[in-house]
Ligand SMILES: N=CN[C@@H](CCC(=O)O)C(=O)O
């Protein structure tokens with residue numbers, strides 16, 4: 001199939017001479033082509049530029065192309081949501097109400113709610129139930145312009161149920177338009193029946209679950225919730241090193257609720273990213289800048305837990321590559337709207353419109369080790385392209401709290417048109 005997107009007010013390409021995740025002022029340079037067109041053949045981008053140039057270079061392709069008129073609209077790469085807890089059973093709105101009445105997130109978790117409550121519901125759910133629920137979530141993501149989603153396990157906390165979550169993600173990756181990138185997060189919480197025997201659970205993760213995940217090829221990344229009362233930095237290091245030996249790339253939920261030297265640990269173990277970082281130390285931020293560890297910031301969680309926002313402005317100024325994501329999960333961030341999260345990043349983390357766009361496209365792609373395939377509009381890259389019903393990219397956050405996604409092209413196929421899922 002050949003598609004021509006013609007005459008967009010702005011085509012935001014994110015093409016750069018910089019290699020790797022963008023830092024500092026590179027995050028500001030979103031590389032806009034005014035009145036641009038994009039030519040797609042099969043699942044690849046063939047050309048980007050003014051229509052008059054495409055006419056000269058590709059006359060044959062243009063005669064067979066399906067034409068999408070982008071006049072008055074903005075065209076950009078599909079959004080990449082690089083941190084979600086996509087596959088899970090149930091919802092936790094009653095805990096939200098408890099928090100509004102004064103309970104804290106960790107109080108609720110320590111009393112058997114929180115991650116433990118979702119673990120119970122995920123264990124009770126059948127494969128088909130989880131598959132159906134997650135599919136509905138993916139449809140919502142897609143309608144918001146998200147074309148790649150990371151999915152962490154971590155609500156099974158035993159092999160049977162961790163595997164179930166990962167297998168659901170694998171099947172949906174094969175059947176749904178959205179690409180799913182899997183992360184094993186057996187170290188999301190210590191199961192209730194291992195209280196006081198935490199190291200025994202770490203042994204099971206290291207000796208049993210991680211090797212099975214690697215052998216079955218069920219995940220690319222290995223994540224740990226390094227937090228006071230969950231996994232210590234020492235336990236986290238052990239789990240991440242064990243994963244590394246099996247070619248599972250480390251990620252860390254770091255310094256989310258209390259400072260715990262998670263950012264420092266991420267830099268030390270060579271993690272591709274450290275995530276949350278609400279209370280990361282100055283030293284941790286400097287270490288991440290020195291090692292190029294990507295900060296995946298999740299302002300929806302700070303918003304929903306009424307916690308301090310991560311110091312995104314400082315991180316960018318210090319040279320940390322920053323990505324932004326929803327952290328979609330049933331406890332601390334039950335939203336699938338990455339556009340809303342982008343607005344929070346502008347309003348509460350001191351990031352510019354351009355930085356936020358970079359953080360949800362090319363930098364998010366790099367946080368998933370896919371910066372060479374997706375996250376920018378460049379010749380030869382995967383044709384994941386969205387068209388937004390705004391006159392310029394500044395309107396994206398100006399008209400806030402709305403979904404501007406008009407058309408989504410995923411792998412060269414139109415999957416959303418006029419806001420409607422095809
Ligand atoms: N902090 C750990 N994990 C999730 C929350 C999970 C939950 O509350 O169910 C997070 O990233 O915020």
Ligand SMILES: [Zn+2]
Nearest residue numbers: 083085253327
């Ligand atoms: Zn998370």
